[in-house]
Amino acid sequence: xxxxxxxxxxxxxxxxxxxxxxxxxxxxxxxxxxxxxxxxxxxxxxxxxxxxxxxxxxxxxxxxxxxxxxxxxxxxxxxxxxxxxxxxxxxxxxxxxxxxxxxxxxxx
Amino acid sequence: xxxxxxxxxxxxxxxxxxxxxxxxxxxxxxxxxxxxxxxxxxxxxxxxxxxxxxxxxxxxxxxxxxxxxxxxxxxxxxxxxxxxxxxxxxxxxxxxxxxxxxxxxxxxxxxxxxxxxxxxxxxxx
Numbered sequence: 001x002x003x004x005x006x007x008x009x010x011x012x013x014x015x016x017x018x019x020x021x022x023x024x025x026x027x028x029x030x031x032x033x034x035x036x037x038x039x040x041x042x043x044x045x046x047x048x049x050x051x052x053x054x055x056x057x058x059x060x061x062x063x064x065x066x067x068x069x070x071x072x073x074x075x076x077x078x079x080x081x082x083x084x085x086x087x088x089x090x091x092x093x094x095x096x097x098x099x100x101x102x103x104x105x106x107x108x
Numbered sequence: 109x110x111x112x113x114x115x116x117x118x119x120x121x122x123x124x125x126x127x128x129x130x131x132x133x134x135x136x137x138x139x140x141x142x143x144x145x146x147x148x149x150x151x152x153x154x155x156x157x158x159x160x161x162x163x164x165x166x167x168x169x170x171x172x173x174x175x176x177x178x179x180x181x182x183x184x185x186x187x188x189x190x191x192x193x194x195x196x197x198x199x200x201x202x203x204x205x206x207x208x209x210x211x212x213x214x215x216x217x218x219x220x221x222x223x224x225x226x227x228x229x230x231x232x233x
Contacts, residue, residue, distance in 0.1 A: 031216035043202055043223035044153070050209065050217040087153060091218035095168040097143070099153035 001025050001092050003100035011108040018075040020103045022088030027068050032091040035064055035073045038102075039084045047086075048073060075105075083107050110134040112203050112224035120197075120231050126190040130203030130224055137161065137179055141206035142186045143220060144177065148199040156188065158206060193231045200226040 002025040012018055022033070030051035036044035046055045048064035051071055061076040075082055088100040116128035130142070143158035157167035159177045167175050176189040186203055207221035 029216070031211075032218060034217075034219040043204075043226055044220070045223070046207075046219050046221050049207070049219040049221075053209075053217065055219075055221065089153075089219065095155050095170070096158065096166050097145075097155035097218075097220075099145075099155070101152050 001028060001090060001098060003088055003090055003098055005088060005100040005103045007103060009104045009106060011106055012078055013108045014078050014080055016078050018078055018105055020073040020086050022071045022073070022100050024069045024090060028090055028092070030067045033066070033071050034089045036087045036089060037084050038087065044087060078105070110205060110222045112205070112222055114201060114203055114224045114227035116227060116229070118227070118229060120193055120229060121233050122194055122231055123192055126193050126197060126229055128188045128201055128227055128229070130186040132184045132186070137184050137186065138181060142179065143204050143206055144188045145202045145204055145220070146199040147202070195231050198229065198231045200228050202226045
C-alpha cells in the first residue's frame with residue numbers, strides 16, 4: 001500500500017488553519033493510521049494514532065479524521081512551533097510500517 | 109520517561125557491515141516491540157524492522173536479506189546489523205519503541221511513540 005501526502009508544501013501564517021491530506025492506495029483500517037511531526041535535526045514525534053486519537057501531551061489544536069483511503073490532519077490555529085514536516089504512517093502487512101513522503105508546513 | 113540513544117560507527121566502508129546499538133533507559137525493553145527506521149536525505153522514512161524479547165521479529169522485505177536485529181535484556185539494548193552496505197544505505201538511523209492499544213482483545217493503533225535522536229551513518233570509502 002502506497003501513501004501519498006498533499007500538498008508537498010503548505011505556506012501559512014501563524015494563527016491560520018492547516019489541513020494536510022494523506023491518501024492510501026487502497027482501503028485501510030483507520031486504526032492503523034498515525035501522524036508524526038518532525039522538526040529539523042529531530043526525530044519524528046507521534047501526534048495522532050488510530051487516525052483520530054491524540055498522543056499524550058499533544059495540544060488539542062491537532063486533530064485527525066478520515067477513513068477508507070483518505071485521512072486528514074488539521075491544525076486549527078498554527079503556533080510558531082508547528083512549522084515543521086508532517087508524515088502519515090500506516091501499519092500493514094508487508095512491510096509492517098509504511099510512511100508517506102511528508103508535507104512541509106512553512107511560514108508564509 | 110523512556111529514553112533511547114543510538115550509538116555506533118558513523119562511517120562504514122562499502123560492502124562492510126553497519127552496526128548500531130540502541131541503549132534504553134527509563135524502562136525495561138521486555139514486553140515491547142523495538143524498531144529501527146531510517147531516513148536518507150530527501151527520501152521517505154523507511155521502516156527496517158522490529159523485534160520483541162519473545163523472539164518475534166519482522167523485517168522489511170526490501171532489506172530482509174541483509175538485516176539482523178537482536179536485543180540484550182541484561183543491558184537493555186537493541187542492536188541492528190546491516191551487511192553489504194552501499195552508498196544507498198547512507199541515512200539517519202533511528203531506534204524507536206512501538207506502541208499499541210488493546211481494544212476488545214484486539215491490538216490496534218500501532219505507532220512509534222518513543223524515538224532515539226538518530227544516528228547519521230555514512231557509507232563511503
